[in-house]
Amino acid sequence: MTTKMGIRDITRNFSILDEYDYVEIEDKKTHKTKGLFVSQKYADEIKELLKRKIEKEKHQKLERLMEFAGNLEFEDRFKELSAKEIRAKIAEEKYGK
16 A cells, blocks of 8 residues: 655654555645655565666766767877876977977
């Protein structure tokens, strides 16, 4: 069974959660959902689902980042130089000594 409850209802009678498979926790003033309570028999499945979702999001962010990182290739003349030395060399080539 499922239901919606306010935080105050849960704190007044915590054992009421035993009757439900999941409960949407709602702010009664703003009527916004604040969270979800899942019974213990479904907890492992939900944890696994969330773990896969988080890993997928991290992988997607990493792929987006790697699109830019993979484009970086250094010219042979810059390979052994530090960032400061590279800037100096570019300025020297552009403006002269």
